[in-house]
Structure formats: structure tokens, C-alpha cells
Amino acid sequence: MNYNCLIVDDELPARELVQNYLSKIPEANVVASCKNVIEAKSILQEEQVDILFLDIQMPEINGLEFLRLLKEVPATILITAHSEHALEGYELDVVDYLLKPVEFGRFYKAFVKAMNIVSTRSNTNKQVQSTRVPKNSQSDTKSIFIKTDKEIVKVDIEDILFIESMREYVKVFTGNKKLITLQSLSKFEEALPAENFFRVHRSYIVNVNSINKIMGNTIIIGDHKVPISRGQRQSFLDLINKQKLF
Numbered sequence: 001m002n003y004n005c006l007i008v009d010d011e012l013p014a015r016e017l018v019q020n021y022l023s024k025i026p027e028a029n030v031v032a033s034c035k036n037v038i039e040a041k042s043i044l045q046e047e048q049v050d051i052l053f054l055d056i057q058m059p060e061i062n063g064l065e066f067l068r069l070l071k072e073v074p075a076t077i078l079i080t081a082h083s084e085h086a087l088e089g090y091e092l093d094v095v096d097y098l099l100k101p102v103e104f105g106r107f108y109k110a111f112v113k114a115m116n117i118v119s120t121r122s123n124t125n126k127q128v129q130s131t132r133v134p135k136n137s138q139s140d141t142k143s144i145f146i147k148t149d150k151e152i153v154k155v156d157i158e159d160i161l162f163i164e165s166m167r168e169y170v171k172v173f174t175g176n177k178k179l180i181t182l183q184s185l186s187k188f189e190e191a192l193p194a195e196n197f198f199r200v201h202r203s204y205i206v207n208v209n210s211i212n213k214i215m216g217n218t219i220i221i222g223d224h225k226v227p228i229s230r231g232q233r234q235s236f237l238d239l240i241n242k243q244k245l246f
Helices: 012-023 037-046 063-069 086-091 104-130 185-191 230-242
Strands: 003-008 028-034 051-054 075-080 096-099 143-147 152-156 160-166 169-174 178-181 197-201 204-207 213-215 218-221 224-227
Touching: 003 012, 003 037, 003 104, 012 028, 012 104, 028 037, 037 063, 051 063, 051 104, 063 075, 075 104, 096 104, 143 178, 160 185, 160 218, 160 224, 169 185, 185 197, 185 204, 197 224, 197 230, 204 224
Parallel strands: 003 028, 003 051, 051 075, 075 096
Antiparallel strands: 143 152, 160 169, 160 204, 169 178, 197 204, 213 218, 218 224
16 A cells, blocks of 8 residues: 655755655655645645655744644654654644654654554444445436525535535536535535545546546546646556446
């Protein structure tokens, strides 16, 4: 199993050292290396990140402030030249706290700890999923009810083109309307049939049957363009291949 890693440090040599260390670990896959938390936030919105390597002292927003802003926090390893933030870091439930300069042996120990935590979370989520009503593969459910601000609307599943996340809200696009509901994208992902609906991006689910064409990392659905994240691209193409691809 590979673990997607994100590096965030305002110093280039520090980022390069972490990337070099990760290149020696077969399970590590570096999705991005960022010089500030603004770049990192953008990556986290697009990619599935398992392990975050985070500096504390950075311009504008420091690493600890950044962690407090995140709703979903990856397994985080703090790497810093300052020891005085250790307690605060552990209060934020970080995996480990490494002081610069970091030797590879100490770094690898922290990585293994983070890897074990991610694996445990994954297994726990699978166990939770197994206790739920199985997601329909050939769904008998032809429609769902969506609660908007003023009404509850019945929507035929086959009419859904794609769904876009807007933080705590989602937009559901159908052939002739757009519905906004106070719901998470994950709830729709659980409810919709897996053979037709795929989460191509942290913020988008598409109905495979509604796709007009795919151009690079962009899906065209009518007049709409939906991005495909790098982390989901291969799984999405595998699903497309199961459809009749000539």
C-alpha cells in the first residue's frame, strides 16, 4: 500500500531533504511539496493526503494555526527547529515532532508510526462501512429525496449529472435544475450506485453516464467542466475501462 505524502515548509533545503528521505521509502508517494500553507490548502482540497510533513514557523500562517483550520487532518509529522511548540503540537494530536536537523533513522521511525495510524484508520472505516446497508451495485433505488432551503425534491438518480461540494453545502446538477442542500459530499457518495457514480475529485462526484468527453484531467458534461484529481485519475480510468471503451 502506498501512502500519499504532502510536504509543507517555507525553506527549500528542508523540503528537498524530506523529499529525499521519502524517495528512499517504497511506501511513500509525494503528491506535492509546498512553500506555504496557502499552496498546501489547495492541494488538500484536490488530493487525498495520508501523511502531512509540516513546518511550524512559516510566514503569515504557521503550521499549528494551519492544523486548527483543517476539518480533516491527515496523520501529521511536525518538523521544526523549535522545541517550545512540542506540547501544543501533541495537543493537536500530531503523530510525531521532529527537530531539525533530522536524521533519516529518526525520520523513518516517525513515518512508520504515521503509516500504522493511517492503516488503522482505514481498517476502522472499512469495519464501519461493513455494518451499513451495502451500497447498491445494481440499485433498486431509482430516485432520492433532496432537502433544499424551502422544499424536499424527488430526483431521479439517472438525471443527476454531477455533484459539487461547497464546504458544508453541495450543489446537485441535473439535466434541468441545480439544487443546493446542506449535506456532505460523502453522504451522496455512500447513497449513489458505485457503478455509475464516481468521486473524481475531493469536491466532485460525476455520473459516468452523463460524461460527454474527457480531455486530459478535465471531464466535460454539457457546458460544465469537472476536474479530475491526480490521485483519483487512474481509478477513474479503470472504471471507464469497465464501461465499454473502444
